[in-house]
Amino acid sequence: MTKPIVKCNVANCTFWGEGNKCQADSILVEIDAHANRDYSMEAGEEPYGNAEHEDSANGIKETCCHTFRPKE
Secondary structure, rough: OOOOOOOOOOOEOOOEOOOOEEEOHHHHHHEEOOOOOOOOOOOOOOOOOOOOOOOOOOOOOHHEOOOOOOOO
């Protein structure tokens, strides 16, 4: 099974790759209402395991990527 191609224009993210391709192993997209929630990944923990819930967005502008990690 191949990994889906996820395009990202945020070049200062740790996971940003050549051709604007996200290199993260897993990606969490949330609604803006949850933008300030902390979905930190702990060592040995299922990625984003505590983020299992369902919400609805009315459009693109109501979503955000929680996978972003700034480059050091």
